[in-house]
Amino acid sequence: MKKYICLIGILLFTSTFIVNSQTLADAYRLSAQKINGTARAAAMGNAFGALGGDFTSLSINPAGIAIYRSNEFVITPTARFNNSEISLSGGTFSDDKYAHSINNVGYVGSIKTGLSSESGVVSFNLAIGMNTILDLNQNSFGMFNGSPISFLDGIVNWSNSERLSNSYLNRDIGDIEYRDWPAKLAWETYLMDPVDNSDGEYVNILYENELVDQQINYSYKGGIKEYVFAGGLNFAHKFYIGATVGVQDVDITKYKEYSETLEDNNSFTYYEDNFIKGTGYNLKLGAIFKPVNFIRLGLAFHTPTFFNVNDDMRLTMESQLQESYDHDGLNLYDYGLNSPYKFILSGAVVIKKLAVISIDGELVDYSTMKYDVNNLNFDIKNSFGSAFNLRMGGELKLTQSFSARAGFEYYPSPFNADFDLDETFVSDDNSIYSLGLGYLANGFFADLAYRNSTDTYSLYNPQPNFEDLTLKNSNKQILLTIGFKF
Known part of the structure; x- marks a missing residue:
C-alpha cells in the first residue's frame, strides 16, 4: 500500500489543536526535569547523590551540602548549540539555534562547631543559589511539496x-x-464555507484532489530555574543530612508558523504564540552515610513540585486569496500542576585521592502528575507509568591540580506501551554523554564540561496511509564553572 508523507503530523505533534495531547505533553515537559548545574557535575553525569560537595547536589541530594568543609562561591556560564532534524522519505530538513545563559550560581557557608570530629555535629552549612532544572533551546523547520492532505481537512x-x-x-x-x-479562524479568513448554505456542514476552499505545498517552523526557548535554600549537618564526618527548599521559576516561549500554498498560488498561514510562566515549590530531604572512608551511600526524597502556571496562547490565521484576511484570538488561563515525587538511591567509591566512581538511580512515577482539572488526571494515569533514571560518572586525578571526568545519563520513556491518546507523539528514550576537565589550586577552581544529548521522537500521523515522521533534536552544551573556596 502506498504511503504518503506530509507535515500535518508535525503540526499535530506540536499543536494545541489536539487539546488533550498537548495538555499531557505540557505536564510531562514541566515534570521531566534534568538537572543542569555546575560543569563538574555535568561532566560526571550529574551522579552526585552520594558524593555531595558540589552545588548541583543541592537539587539532587541536599545532604551533599554537609560535605563542604569551607565556604564557596560558584558560577557557571553555559553555551548551547541545538540542531533539529525532521526526516521524511523525501529528505531531511535541519535547523540550528545557539543560546547562552547562566546555568548555575551559588554560595555555601560552612560553620564549624568546634566539637571533636569523633562524635556529634562537626559543622552545619547553609547555601543559597540557583540551578537550571529544564533547558529548552530548539528550532525546527520542515517543508513538503505536493501533499494530498491539508490542515484545512482536519478543521473541516x-x-x-x-x-x-x-x-x-x-x-x-x-x-x-x-x-x-x-474553525473560527478558518471561517473568518474565508478558508471554510458552508455546504449549499447549510448550517453545520462545511467544506474547505481546496479543489478535489488538490495538492498543497507545506512548510512549518517552530521554536522553543526558556525553561525552569530552581532557586535553592539549603542547610545540612555533618555528624563526625560519617553521617550527613540536609534539606533544600526549592522555588522553581517557569518561563517558556513556544512559537509555531505553519503555511500552505495552493495550486492557484493562494495561500494561508497559521500561527501559535504560547507564553508559559509560573512558580513551583518543593522540598528535598536527603542523607549520606560513609560506612568506611572510601564508600558513600546516599538516599534522597523529593516532594512533588506544586506549580501555579499562567498560560497565554495567541492563535492567528492569515489567508492570501483574491484579497487578504486575518483573524486572531488570545486565550489566557491559569492552572495548577503537581509534578511526581522522586526517590534517589546513590553510591560512590572514592579511591584515596586518585579517582571517584559514582552512580545514581532515580525512581519517578509520572502517573502521579496531577492537574487541578480532574478529567485530565484520568488520562495521565492511563498514559504514563514509572521511570527509573540512571546517572553515572567518574573522575580521575591527572596531577595535583588537574582532573579528567566522564559521565552518562539515561532517561527511559515513561509512556505506557498502550499509550494511544490520539498518538500524536511518542517519545523515545534519552541518553546524555559528557566529558570534562577540572583545575583546583590555592582555593581557586575552574571546570570545563561538554555535554551531548539527543532526543528522538517518532511522530505518529493519525491520517490513514500516511507515513510516520521522525524528529531528532540534538543539544550540545559547553559549561564553564568558576569558583572560589575560602
Missing part, C-alpha cells in the same frame, strides 16, 4: 463532527470554545 472534519453552526462561528472569538478556535 472537526467542524462537521461537532455540528458547529454558522451563528456560533459568527460570534466574537471570546465567546467561542477554545477547542473550536481553528
Whole structure:
C-alpha cells in the first residue's frame, strides 16, 4: 500500500489543536526535569547523590551540602548549540539555534562547631543559589511539496463532527470554545464555507484532489530555574543530612508558523504564540552515610513540585486569496500542576585521592502528575507509568591540580506501551554523554564540561496511509564553572 508523507503530523505533534495531547505533553515537559548545574557535575553525569560537595547536589541530594568543609562561591556560564532534524522519505530538513545563559550560581557557608570530629555535629552549612532544572533551546523547520492532505481537512472534519453552526462561528472569538478556535479562524479568513448554505456542514476552499505545498517552523526557548535554600549537618564526618527548599521559576516561549500554498498560488498561514510562566515549590530531604572512608551511600526524597502556571496562547490565521484576511484570538488561563515525587538511591567509591566512581538511580512515577482539572488526571494515569533514571560518572586525578571526568545519563520513556491518546507523539528514550576537565589550586577552581544529548521522537500521523515522521533534536552544551573556596 502506498504511503504518503506530509507535515500535518508535525503540526499535530506540536499543536494545541489536539487539546488533550498537548495538555499531557505540557505536564510531562514541566515534570521531566534534568538537572543542569555546575560543569563538574555535568561532566560526571550529574551522579552526585552520594558524593555531595558540589552545588548541583543541592537539587539532587541536599545532604551533599554537609560535605563542604569551607565556604564557596560558584558560577557557571553555559553555551548551547541545538540542531533539529525532521526526516521524511523525501529528505531531511535541519535547523540550528545557539543560546547562552547562566546555568548555575551559588554560595555555601560552612560553620564549624568546634566539637571533636569523633562524635556529634562537626559543622552545619547553609547555601543559597540557583540551578537550571529544564533547558529548552530548539528550532525546527520542515517543508513538503505536493501533499494530498491539508490542515484545512482536519478543521473541516472537526467542524462537521461537532455540528458547529454558522451563528456560533459568527460570534466574537471570546465567546467561542477554545477547542473550536481553528474553525473560527478558518471561517473568518474565508478558508471554510458552508455546504449549499447549510448550517453545520462545511467544506474547505481546496479543489478535489488538490495538492498543497507545506512548510512549518517552530521554536522553543526558556525553561525552569530552581532557586535553592539549603542547610545540612555533618555528624563526625560519617553521617550527613540536609534539606533544600526549592522555588522553581517557569518561563517558556513556544512559537509555531505553519503555511500552505495552493495550486492557484493562494495561500494561508497559521500561527501559535504560547507564553508559559509560573512558580513551583518543593522540598528535598536527603542523607549520606560513609560506612568506611572510601564508600558513600546516599538516599534522597523529593516532594512533588506544586506549580501555579499562567498560560497565554495567541492563535492567528492569515489567508492570501483574491484579497487578504486575518483573524486572531488570545486565550489566557491559569492552572495548577503537581509534578511526581522522586526517590534517589546513590553510591560512590572514592579511591584515596586518585579517582571517584559514582552512580545514581532515580525512581519517578509520572502517573502521579496531577492537574487541578480532574478529567485530565484520568488520562495521565492511563498514559504514563514509572521511570527509573540512571546517572553515572567518574573522575580521575591527572596531577595535583588537574582532573579528567566522564559521565552518562539515561532517561527511559515513561509512556505506557498502550499509550494511544490520539498518538500524536511518542517519545523515545534519552541518553546524555559528557566529558570534562577540572583545575583546583590555592582555593581557586575552574571546570570545563561538554555535554551531548539527543532526543528522538517518532511522530505518529493519525491520517490513514500516511507515513510516520521522525524528529531528532540534538543539544550540545559547553559549561564553564568558576569558583572560589575560602
